[in-house]
Amino acid sequence: MGFSTDNPKGFxxxxxxxxxxxxxxxxxxxxxxxxxxxxxxxxGVGGYSYLLxxxxxxxxxxxxxxxxxxxxxxxxxxxxxxxxxGALSIIxxxxxAHFILKExxxxxxxxxxxxxxxxxxxxxxxxxxxxEISSVQEIWKLAMQTAFLxxxxxxxxLVLVLIFHFAPRFGHTNVLIYTGICSLMGSLSVMSVKAxxxxxxxxxxxxxxxxxxxxxxxxxxxxxxxxxQMNYLNKALDTxxxxxxxxxxxxxxxxLTILASVIMFKDWDGQSMASIISEICGFIVVLxxxxxxxxxxxxxxxxxxxxxxxxxxxxxxxxxxLTARLCxxxxxxxxxxxxxxxxxxxxxxxxxxxx
Numbered sequence: 001m002g003f004s005t006d007n008p009k010g011f012x013x014x015x016x017x018x019x020x021x022x023x024x025x026x027x028x029x030x031x032x033x034x035x036x037x038x039x040x041x042x043x044g045v046g047g048y049s050y051l052l053x054x055x056x057x058x059x060x061x062x063x064x065x066x067x068x069x070x071x072x073x074x075x076x077x078x079x080x081x082x083x084x085x086g087a088l089s090i091i092x093x094x095x096x097a098h099f100i101l102k103e104x105x106x107x108x109x110x111x112x113x114x115x116x117x118x119x120x121x122x123x124x125x126x127x128x129x130x131x132e133i134s135s136v137q138e139i140w141k142l143a144m145q146t147a148f149l150x151x152x153x154x155x156x157x158l159v160l161v162l163i164f165h166f167a168p169r170f171g172h173t174n175v176l177i178y179t180g181i182c183s184l185m186g187s188l189s190v191m192s193v194k195a196x197x198x199x200x201x202x203x204x205x206x207x208x209x210x211x212x213x214x215x216x217x218x219x220x221x222x223x224x225x226x227x228x229q230m231n232y233l234n235k236a237l238d239t240x241x242x243x244x245x246x247x248x249x250x251x252x253x254x255x256l257t258i259l260a261s262v263i264m265f266k267d268w269d270g271q272s273m274a275s276i277i278s279e280i281c282g283f284i285v286v287l288x289x290x291x292x293x294x295x296x297x298x299x300x301x302x303x304x305x306x307x308x309x310x311x312x313x314x315x316x317x318x319x320x321x322l323t324a325r326l327c328x329x330x331x332x333x334x335x336x337x338x339x340x341x342x343x344x345x346x347x348x349x350x351x352x353x354x355x
Contacts, residue, residue, distance in 0.1 A: 006130050010077020013069045014085040020066030022092025024059045026100055031056030075197030079190055079261035080268075081127040083254050084283055087116045087290045094293060106296040115289030122282030126275040128267045135207065136199040140214040143195070148264045155184045159228075171235070175244055178236035182229045183252035187260040189225035192218045194261075247294040251287050258283070 031053045032042070041047030050056045066089075073082045091113045098105040105113075133139060142148070162181050171177045195218040199209035209215050236245045261267055268276050 006076040007078075007081065007127065010073045010075075010082055010130065011085075011124060011127075013073035013076065014082045015088065017066045017070035017073060018085060018088035019092055020062050020069060022089040023096060024063035024066060025093050026059075026096040027062055028056055028059030029097075029101060031059055071193060071197055072201075074190065074194040075201040077130050078128055078265060078267045079194060080258050080279065081123060083190065083257045083261075084123050084286050085120055086254075087250070087286050088120060090290060090293055091116055109293050109296040112289040112292035112296065115285050115292065117289075119282040119285030119287075119289060122285065123279055126271075126278040126282070128271055128275075131265065133198055133202075135202065136195065136209045136212050136214045136218070139195045139198060139218075142264050142266075143191070145264070148260075151260060151263050152188065155188060159184050172239055175236065175240045175248060178232045178239070179245060179249045179252055181232040182236065182249060183256050185225045185228045185232075186253045187256035189222055189229065190257045191260050191264055192221040192225065194265075196222055247291045250290055254283070254287070 032050050034055055035050035035053040036042040036047065038053075039047060039049035041049060070082070070086070094105055094109060094113060097103040159181055162177055162184075166174075166177050167181070196215065199212075199215045199218070203209045233249070236249070
């Protein structure tokens with residue numbers, strides 16, 4: 001098995017994916033605001049007028065294009081390179097939100113963006129080359145390696161234990177339960193997506209891989225993993241604050257995906273120790289920048305909430321009806337108002353729940 005020169009293609013596709021997905025959330029949010037202004041009912045309180053808004057559909061199409069580009073990227077480049085670059089979509093969204101939606105980007109958030117970019121550059125420079133694969137049966141042999149079978153078995157056992165033992169008891173109090181299930185299944189889904197994407201790439205090049213049962217097996221694994229991920233990701237988001245779920249999920253998902261890729265595709269074979277250490281350091285910098293972005297976003301949201309509650313108290317005697325409409329009985333912002341300050345951390349979650 002030789003080495004491919006497809007890394008630049010995968011890198012460009014990953015960048016395009018981040019750009020499209022980051023921009024899609026801004027476009028969709030503009031569409032949601034326009035639809036809410038026209039109908040008077042926001043999506044957060046059950047309104048569906050956004051389905052008639054062309055701008056919202058433009059954002060949805062943009063996101064689909066980004067997800068397709070991300071899917072194809074895995075067929076051209078190793079997961080060690082593609083997966084961490086997903087953090088760049090958060091930067092695109094945060095910067096566009098600052099200029100277009102007038103959502104303040106905290107100074108520490110800017111530092112987080114710089115860290116994500118710097119870490120990504122380090123990863124790209126030291127990323128391993130994609131190995132040349134001529135058929136889906138080669139990928140099947142890689143999946144049948146003892147080391148990867150042990151990883152798969154460990155993932156299945158851990159997921160079953162989390163689902164049937166820990167989730168009923170601690171799922172609503174410990175964020176690691178639901179995010180752990182999503183991340184473990186996500187690592188298997190990415191491996192299957194890469195196998196399926198490579199099979200389709202070879203098929204389009206004239207070497208039909210659809211005749212092999214292995215291709216359809218990988219497709220079945222993708223569907224199973226994605227459905228499981230979406231189910232438990234929704235539970236996590238419904239139970240815990242998004243600002244908590246998102247960074248934890250991103251860290252766990254990306255770490256396990258890289259681990260699975262290193263075991264199955266042997267991404268680090270033939271690389272020097274210096275390159276491997278550089279990749280790990282770049283990965284840690286990207287993770288730190290991502291977490292910093294989420295933390296500062298939550299800080300700004302909480303600060304705005306405190307200021308709002310303070311001002312509402314000061315002006316309650318002047319405009320009691322306005323205060324009553326904006327605040328709930330305990331003086332906190334209702335959920336639909338809080339959702340108006342939606343943040344860009346949802347991008348990683350949307351992407352990772354698909355893979």
